[in-house]
Amino acid sequence: MRTATRLTGLMLRRSTDANRASLALPVVAFAVVTALTLTVLGGARFFFTIEGPTAPLYQSLAALAVTLLLIPLLTLCGSAARLSARRRDQHLSTLRLLGAPTRTITTMTVLESTVLAAAGTLLGVLGHLALAPLLGLLTFHGERLGAGHILLGVSGTLLCLVGLILMASVSALVGLRGVVVSPLGVRTRQSAPRLSWARAVAVVAALGAGMLAAQALRIDQGTLSIVVGLAVSFGLTMAVLNLVGPWVLGVVARRQVRRAGGRFTAERLLAARTVLDNPRAAWRQVSGVALTSFVAVFAGVGLAFTNVLAAGGSTPEDDLLLADLRTGIALTLVISFVTVAASVAVNQGADILERRELFTSLERIGMPLDGMDRARRLAVLSPLRVVALGSAAAAALLVLPLTGTVLLTDPLSLGTIAALLAAGIAVVWVALRATSPLLARVVADA
Amino acid sequence: MHSTVAAPPVLTAVAVAKSYGPTVALAGVSLQIAAAESVAVMGASGSGKTTLLHCLAGIIEPDAGAVTLAGPQGALRVDTLGPEGRSRLRRQHYGFVFQQGLLLPELTALENVALPLLLDGVDRHRAEAEAAHWLAQLGLTGMEERRPGQLSGGQHQRVAVARAQVGSPSVVFADEPTGALDSRTSEQVVTALLQTTTGAGRSLVVVTHDQRVAAVCDRVLELSDGLIVNEHVNRRRAA
Secondary structure, three states: OHHHHHHHHHHHHOOOHHHHHHHHHHHHHHHHHHHHHHHHHHHHHHHOOOOOOOHHHHHHHHHHHHHHHHHHHHHHHHHHHHHHHHHHHHHHHHHHHOOOOHHHHHHHHHHHHHHHHHHHHHHHHHHHHHHHHHHOOOEEOOEEOOHHHHOOOHHHHHHHHHHHHHHHHHHHHHHHHHHHHOOOOOOOOOOOOOOOOHHHHHHHHHHHHHHHHHHHHHOOOOHHHHHHHHHHHHHHHHHHHHHHHHHHHHHHHHHHHHOOOOOOOHHHHHHHHHHHHOHHHHHHHHHHHHHHHHHHHHHHHHHHHHHHHHHOOOOHHHHHHHHHHHHHHHHHHHHHHHHHHHHHHHHHHHHHHHOHHHHHHHHHOOOOHHHHHHHHHHHHHHHHHHHHHHHHHHHHHHHHHHHHHHHHOOHHHHHHHHHHHHHHHHHHHHHHHHOHHHHHHHHHHO | OEOOOOOOEEEEEEEEEEEEOOEEEEEEEEEEEEOOOEEEEEEOOOOOHHHHHHHHOOOOOOOEEEEEEEEOOEEEEHHHOOHHHHHHHHHHHEEEEEOOOOOOOOOOHHHHHHHHHHHOOOOHHHHHHHHHHHHHHOOOOOOOOOOHHHOOHHHHHHHHHHHHHOOOOOEEEEEOOOOOOOHHHHHHHHHHHHHHOHHHOOEEEEEOOOHHHHHOOOEEEEEEOOEEEEEEEOHHHHO
């Protein structure tokens, strides 16, 4: 234990500039995850203090929003943990080759993950404290939320922090298997991983089950039932999309590599091969958009639904509910966009640092910086199109039995969906552009 | 010492200097490389070998001095080119083989070799046909779809040699191309490198610690503290 602690301390202290950047990325990612998770949970808690006939509806909607937001936040948390694990791979492989026992390596992994996650989560708490007064200005159920209703409280915060740090340690331990089993295996890529077609069967089966569940819920047209139906369908489909997404991206990339023709540039070849090399990593970079596309469909239909309700002659209570629905949808979207932006920026930053050698090689053989940047952007934007449209289509399929075609094809609904899909893609594009200076620096330092 | 050759030079360096902070890597090196000539650059670690290669190849900008390439369209001042111009120069006139090969792990052997042509806008079919031809020349038929991780050290370097030749460069630069190989594989790689460069009328500049590699080159330059301190022409090669 003492050896592991001393070695971990040494490696953290003796980091080079580039290593420091790769240390900072997981810390930033953990900070974003913590700030948003605490804020989402704190905000959701407020709805469980509401009383009256509409309380169950508010609580169901809050639960739906939490489900919508926590999945990508936890995915980002996993990415952050993997980032810190990747940073260690080379050091640990070398130590393993030098004969370090498994126990030392395992302890070092847990220690470094825990230190980075703890630093990030502490920063995240500060972020949560800064966000609370801002979000406290929002009005729900006719009253201003107030910072006090957003803050999660000491015990809730501590529980949340422990959970996130634990998740980081477990993810790092899982990522360590390669080092422990094969000291040379970590940095040796021998063949592109293939993902099973069984994943496609799983998604079709789940979509079918989701649609049947939604159809069954339609028998009872109560709003609460619709919300529950949406939550169940969403959770199920998101889980299955996470299973099938990498496989679909791999199939598309393989087709792109095989496709011949004059338009097949070096940038396109590199982009397609990058996706094919690790479809799971490619999926993780854009999986946040799967969520925003889903939310886009729900938001579009939700807005059209509130319009229909408002047009049908509403009471002041209905007006209050509709206003709250719109605020809730907007808030959920803003938080999911921030999550997507953070996820893309953090993953891209790590990717650039990790593939430093590749960019050096490209630079040597005369690929201009613009070309490298374009290839890197294509490797994200090409899967992004597949993910955005695929997820929106899946969400539309699930919403259809609940709401019917009228609400889904309402101009307000279609307009909102299109605008939000465009906004999701724009957020990713901006995050990609934001990491271009890092690529320029890495190439200049090569 | 000023290194010269009798044949018309394809690459000329005059008083090239480069420092990294207080460390002087090159203290004013002048040399000429003739067409179809192979030159080995030797010296202890930190003598400035790799920095010289990088200055000649347009990878880094020298602090002072001039590097001129006698290109097909006339003389080209390498040291005055901007980053874009240097990228184009490396793509169109130079080929590279490094110690680790620096092949892209994501791409197959065929794609790695075709990459310089694709970067230059050549049609994919043509680029891959040319790449397949060079892989065959280097005895790598059947390896086209393998990725770098699936190749042996020697195969890896031969793919790098093929990649260096595919764009028909004027000069090929090799930085410790046999550094990670056993003696038998080293010999195969050096033979392949010489056959495909000087054997085809191209010049070769190779930075090496390996006396056996230097022995098969036309000329050997020895660097110490950023200066050429010794130069000799290999009798066998000269004959």
